[in-house]
Amino acid sequence: MTGAMKVEELDTPVLLVDAGALERNIIAMRDIAAATGVAYRPHAKTHKSPIVANMQLEAGAVGVCCAKLGEAEIMAAAGIPDILITSQVVGRNKLVRLIQAAQTAKIMVVADNEDNISDLSSAAQTGGKPMDVLIEVDIGQGRCGVPPGPEATRLARLIAETKWLRFRGLQGYQGLIQMTADFDQRQAQVELALEKLMDTADHLKSASIEIDILTGGGSGSSIIDSALGRYTELQPGSYVFMDSRYRHAQWPGGAPCPFENALTILGTVISRPATDRAIVDVGYKAASSDGGPIVVAGNMDAEFSFAGDEHGQLFFPGRTCPLALGDKVTFLPSHCDTTVNLYDGYIVTRDGLVEDVWEIAARGRVQ
């Protein structure tokens, strides 16, 4: 073998990251935040890789978010210094692990429950180190969080009065509006959600409780979040790779999406059972389906459908399938986060050549 391996030489299915597109996405989010000076803390649940996290930090991110303690442990062990765990950390085992991880990194947590706050306090005391806590507010998603309004004030006071905890602010995330296609409608939805967060913040301020951090927002709302200037920190995740299901989302003034599809799945045609269809080796175990079917990259006008755990079908209605046995096909994941979680590593490519392999170090860290 002379020189770098070509992408086409790889065994499939395989998960590819286009290094150039990834780098441009990281710069694009830096620019969106820099335009208004808001801080940003990208969500590492998307990439689960300390290597990508470090690229984001080098571009100016103030830290990373993690969805699970298990991800935070990986990031802390890899030297990422500043982490926000965006889901509640509940239970004795987990709190023991949390104070251990907090020995090597600054870790903030979110809470929405009095008992959990009491447990966090005991854990912090055991660890001998005060813990920073944010209150999560449900700003419309209907998932975790206290309702907007006075309840957060009660919990914040409880935290502030607890020796081993420090109240730092509020988290409010509305995931359901990130992919609203119409830009004006998305803007209105973001404003509505932010009103709920600011209303809650007003209650805190009138009770003389200081707020350092207002965190939330996603990749689809990032431009709006930055412009509105309410959040002190944004926590976008998907923008590093960009899900294909975002492709219908409009951007201000009809501008193209500022983020490129940097993540792809390469598959191979393993059967040509009829003139108008091909079977590829990409099924539910090689591409997540929770975000809908995956999409063929490029100009090939074919309909993809999952055909089981290990198979996908490419249908060319009324046409002859141009693919031969062994041909490689590139797909855009519909949902990058859950697709990344299926693989042990990224094959990093540049201009069609393999440049590196990065471990997906927090793959499977659901605990």
Added chain:
Amino acid sequence: MTGAMKVEELDTPVLLVDAGALERNIIAMRDIAAATGVAYRPHAKTHKSPIVANMQLEAGAVGVCCAKLGEAEIMAAAGIPDILITSQVVGRNKLVRLIQAAQTAKIMVVADNEDNISDLSSAAQTGGKPMDVLIEVDIGQGRCGVPPGPEATRLARLIAETKWLRFRGLQGYQGLIQMTADFDQRQAQVELALEKLMDTADHLKSASIEIDILTGGGSGSSIIDSALGRYTELQPGSYVFMDSRYRHAQWPGGAPCPFENALTILGTVISRPATDRAIVDVGYKAASSDGGPIVVAGNMDAEFSFAGDEHGQLFFPGRTCPLALGDKVTFLPSHCDTTVNLYDGYIVTRDGLVEDVWEIAARGRVQ
């Protein structure tokens, strides 16, 4: 800690296997096959574990099926002696790996394409060992395989005339009918599919081509497949763990399903945002969704819905949620195969105590 750990003490989300239920499922399939003397070769794509594969072999299975070469490599390396790879192995890299794996185990492959047969022959010659090949026939699923009828005869002859290949028989699998609820309807569908396979076999016989193996069938059709006596080998997979989505399938004479739900996901309540709902730490990354929503085990009358990658919601319409923060909840996966693929190991339990941990050695082996 005195004695064995209790299941409730485990961090969550975690994947549990009930050892007793697993053992009974393995015996139940042995009995279904033994009733008519048909051989069976369980599909290891479900469990991806040489430990479970060995339990199946000890019960009398003639070997295992693997969906991917990457799984077969794991099984061969662990000493499983007899493997059928049920998907086409295509491409030079893969064929090199195939002949390497075939040094340690007897590996049969399926083919449906002339070029692939030619490549298999070259690979077998390079490996210095004849390779056993089956022709896949599409008996109704519309995925891989030659159409029923004379085409298989042409390919079988090609294989038989190739020095380094041995034609062994036909594979015909119809996955779309495994979960048909009405038993009589399922029986009729199985008979229709089998007619296509037997018609193809008749073409081969009239061309004086010998057939050793007719393989196919799944967990839902297993009783029918065994009774009809057409297959020489059955390849059921799901029965070891049993997906909850099979729960609507009827069995002969109104009998209960012969297989128990041996696989569960244990989750924890991490938020109690309203009186009628709880949020658990089980989302798309801890339970596959391609088979529909997961189901709460036991008698708890709650509606589960996925609430993102890391969250699930339990809704108690018009009632007060009986769960407190930190409570553990047991779920039945809707689709075991794709759920198993998300975890690195099984926690093996018996009577509510942790008995062992088994590595999911072929997790993520999609290539």
